[in-house]
Amino acid sequence: xxxxxxxxxxxxxxxxxxxxxxxxxxxxxxxxxxxxxxxxxxxxxxxxxxxxxxxxxxxxxxxxxxxxxxxxxxxxxxxxxxxxxxxxxxxxxxxxxxxxxxxxxxxxxxxxxxxxxxxxxxxxxxxxxxxxxxxxxxxxxxxxxxxxxxxxxxxxxxxxxxxxxxxxxxxxxxxxxxxxxxxxxxxxxxxxxxxxxxxxxxxxxxxxxxxxxxxxxxxxxxxxxxxxxxxxxxxxxxxxxxxxxxxxxxxxxxxxxxxxxxxxxxxxxxxxxxxxxxxxxxxxxxxxxxxxxxxxxxxxxxxxxxxxxxxxxxxxxxxxxxxxxxxxxxxxxxxxxxxxxxxxxxxxxxx
Amino acid sequence: xxxxxxxxxxxxxxxxxxxxxxxxxxxxxxxxxxxxxxxxxxxxxxxxxxxxxxxxxxxxxxxxxxxxxxxxxxxxxxxxxxxxxxxxxxxxxxxxxxxxxxxxxxxxxxxxxxxxxxxxxxxxxxxxxxxxxxxxxxxxxxxxxxxxxxxxxxxxxxxxxxxxxxxxxxxxxxxxxxxxxxxxxxxxxxxxxxxxxxxxxxxxxxxxxxxxxxxxxxxxxxxxxxxxxxxxxxxxxxxxxxxxxxxxxxxxxxxxxxxxxxxxxxxxxxxxxxxxxxxxxxxxxxxxxxxxxxxxxxxxxxxxxxxxxxxxxxxxxxxxxxxx
Numbered sequence: 162x163x164x165x166x167x168x169x170x171x172x173x174x175x176x177x178x179x180x181x182x183x184x185x186x187x188x189x190x191x192x193x194x195x196x197x198x199x200x201x202x203x204x205x206x207x208x209x210x211x212x213x214x215x216x217x218x219x220x221x222x223x224x225x226x227x228x229x230x231x232x233x234x235x236x237x238x239x240x241x242x243x244x245x246x247x248x249x250x251x252x253x254x255x256x257x258x259x260x261x262x263x264x265x266x267x268x269x270x271x272x273x274x275x276x277x278x279x280x281x282x283x284x285x286x287x288x289x290x291x292x293x294x295x296x297x298x299x300x301x302x303x304x305x306x307x308x309x310x311x312x313x314x315x316x317x318x319x320x321x322x323x324x325x326x327x328x329x330x331x332x333x334x335x336x337x338x339x340x341x342x343x344x345x346x347x348x349x350x351x352x353x354x355x356x357x358x359x360x361x362x363x364x365x366x367x368x369x370x371x372x373x374x375x376x377x378x379x380x381x382x383x384x385x386x387x388x389x390x391x392x393x394x395x396x397x398x399x400x401x402x403x404x405x406x407x408x409x410x411x412x413x414x415x416x417x418x419x420x421x422x423x424x425x426x427x428x429x430x431x432x433x434x435x436x437x438x439x440x441x442x443x444x445x446x447x448x449x450x451x452x453x454x455x456x457x458x459x460x461x462x463x464x465x466x467x468x469x470x471x472x473x474x475x476x477x478x479x480x481x482x483x484x485x486x487x488x489x490x491x492x493x494x495x496x497x498x499x500x501x502x503x504x505x506x507x508x509x510x511x512x
Numbered sequence: 513x514x515x516x517x518x519x520x521x522x523x524x525x526x527x528x529x530x531x532x533x534x535x536x537x538x539x540x541x542x543x544x545x546x547x548x549x550x551x552x553x554x555x556x557x558x559x560x561x562x563x564x565x566x567x568x569x570x571x572x573x574x575x576x577x578x579x580x581x582x583x584x585x586x587x588x589x590x591x592x593x594x595x596x597x598x599x600x601x602x603x604x605x606x607x608x609x610x611x612x613x614x615x616x617x618x619x620x621x622x623x624x625x626x627x628x629x630x631x632x633x634x635x636x637x638x639x640x641x642x643x644x645x646x647x648x649x650x651x652x653x654x655x656x657x658x659x660x661x662x663x664x665x666x667x668x669x670x671x672x673x674x675x676x677x678x679x680x681x682x683x684x685x686x687x688x689x690x691x692x693x694x695x696x697x698x699x700x701x702x703x704x705x706x707x708x709x710x711x712x713x714x715x716x717x718x719x720x721x722x723x724x725x726x727x728x729x730x731x732x733x734x735x736x737x738x739x740x741x742x743x744x745x746x747x748x749x750x751x752x753x754x755x756x757x758x759x760x761x762x763x764x765x766x767x768x769x770x771x772x773x774x775x776x777x778x779x780x781x782x783x784x785x786x787x788x789x790x791x792x793x794x795x796x797x798x799x800x801x802x803x804x805x806x807x808x809x810x811x812x813x814x815x816x817x818x819x820x821x822x823x824x825x826x827x828x829x830x831x832x833x834x835x836x
Contacts, residue, residue, distance in 0.1 A: 230651075235678070236674075236677065236678060236681065238674045238677065238678060240637075240640055240670060240671045240674050241639075241640050241643060241671070241674035241675050241677070241678040242640075242643075242678065243640070244637070244639070244640020244641045244643060244644065244671070244675075245640055245641070245643040245644040245647055245678065246644060247640070247641045247644055248582075248640070248641035248642060248643055248644020248645040248646075248647070248648070249644035249645070249647050249648045249651075250644070251625070251630070251641065251644065251645060251648075252580075252628070252644070252645050252648035252649065253648065254644075254647075254648050254651065256644075271634055271637050271671075272637065272640055272641075272671075275632070275634055275637065276632065276634075276637060276640075276641060279621075280623060280630070281833060281834070281835070281836065282613075282616050282833045282834050283613050283616050283617040283618075283621040283623060284612070284613050284616070284617060284621075284623035284625075284833075285611070285612065285613035285614035285615070285616050285617065285833055286614070286832070286833040286836070287612070287613070287623060287624075287625055288623045288625050288630075289836055320834050321834055321835075323835070344836040345835045345836050
């Protein structure tokens with residue numbers, strides 16, 4: 162079998178080795194494809210998921226493989242087609258419904274948080290809604306205030322949806338397969354900057370070895386992506402890579418950071434966070450979502466509720482300050498959690 | 513129409529009314545002397561469907577348990593006519609452990625997968641999930657259909673229009689039903705809606721539209737039969753608007769001071785009118801009426817007793833069912 166990459170017009174030959182390098186986008190597509198082969202109730206719908214292959218290449222090649230009955234372009238009508246996904250799931254199908262940018266949730270939020278997320282509870286467990294709401298997040302390429310947000314904290318705040326945020330090709334494939342197999346609604350949020358898109362600055366970590374066979378990464382288990390004894394950095398998504406890069410830099414100065422990739426907000430792996438903090442006593446949260454009332458505050462609350470004495474000093478937050486994401490590159494990079502801001506936070510916390 | 517069908521329609525309407533009267537009575541029984549919406553055997557908002565029985569009876573006569581209904585915040589008539597177990601329904605309304613949702617849903621959030629029934633308390637937002645059920649039915653090659661029902665106030669919501677467009681585009685087996693009871697809480701239709709008949713809006717989505725006047729159960733039965741047959745045979749959706757009657761308030765406790773025709777409302781009650789018609793045509797007589805009412809009351813009494821005997825959900829179980 163050969164996968165035609167319509168984005169790059171390059172044919173990737175089937176390889177006999179168990180893994181080969183894939184971008185995050187291709188890893189996601191491979192995970193969806195394998196689940197679609199395994200389970201005929203899985204289908205994909207959304208805007209431009211068919212011939213275009215997903216604006217961020219999350220469905221590239223699927224139309225050619227599975228046809229228009231299972232890879233379905235919708236009208237620009239998020240309330241109708243996200244609600245459709247919920248109804249189809251109620252009747253036993255497993256839809257993957259793409260919300261092109263998470264920023265567009267406003268036009269369809271009722272279907273997401275009042276219907277998709279609540280039906281299982283309201284029905285006393287009698288109705289399952291196994292949907293995957295797949296959506297692109299993040300900024301860094303001057304797309305302005307309505308196309309650059311992360312907003313995972315918003316979805317994590319509302320009960321009833323698992324919130325999954327992969328940072329790497331390997332996790333992206335394993336987590337999309339877990340999300341499709343999950344009987345709960347899962348919002349799966351991929352950062353555009355980790356997809357390995359040919360038309361956007363590629364993070365070098367957006368391509369890595371990915372096993373060919375189907376596998377799962379459990380939802381709700383954080384990953385210690387770098388061990389260290391001096392401080393704990395809790396982060397997720399594209400910021401994981403910024404943190405790792407900075408950690409390598411400061412390591413040359415003898416500072417050893419432990420970096421935790423949360424991989425999901427719901428469920429949140431408190432144990433991994435607390436175990437690390439018990440070791441280091443110092444905490445930085447790096448989050449590309451807005452600062453107030455979100456993930457970073459939640460982690461602070463968990464520490465305070467568990468044992469505030471675990472902190473040997475004030476924690477630090479490197480988040481988007483409470484401002485719409487600006488358009489001008491100079492302004493946007495002033496508010497994103499850049500490597501410079503992360504490095505500055507590390508130096509301050511160790512003062 | 514066959515006499516038996518007419519009798520069945522009447523019987524269904526009587527059962528629904530009997531249930532709604534029992535809920536009405538129990539709802540108000542222990543809220544006096546100081547009104548407290550959250551107090552009593554039945555707490556919370558209560559939107560009863562008295563007067564709208566013809567809609568439910570006329571439509572559901574064409575449906576089986578394989579077909580789906582999505583209803584709105586005023587759902588009891590449709591739930592009963594579609595065959596929902598009265599005991600599970602009553603227990604959920606009473607917020608008890610043996611209710612459909614084990615007390616998690618309440619009367620606006622009834623889910624019964626055995627008859628593909630659901631409802632939503634958010635105006636017009638039951639329409640999009642109906643599309644998905646229809647999509648799944650079509651995908652399976654089943655001839656099951658979905659009837660998606662909401663009030664005339666819902667026809668000004670985006671979700672309604674998006675759903676009509678998508679259902680028509682994909683020829684989904686859906687029948688959209690607008691129950692026009694003249695009032696969106698206190699706002700009359702002429703103050704909210706740019707068209708006299710919402711059925712005319714069907715033309716914008718290339719589907720048939722029909723308005724049924726006079727809350728006539730037989731006219732509803734006929735129109736619904738055509739629309740449901742059309743959906744079942746793969747010809748796509750239809751939009752029906754049914755002029756019906758909100759016999760009581762928007763919710764219990766609504767004094768309806770805004771309603772100029774308030775004193776006249778009971779004279780439009782569809783059940784006595786239909787009863788009279790069937791008596792004149794010698795399909796019903798007083799003895800049969802008594803028998804039908806008595807049977808309905810017995811069923812309802814059993815359901816209410818069941819609900820009252822069911823345990824209150826254990827507070828320690830409040831977090832169950834957020835996730836599977």
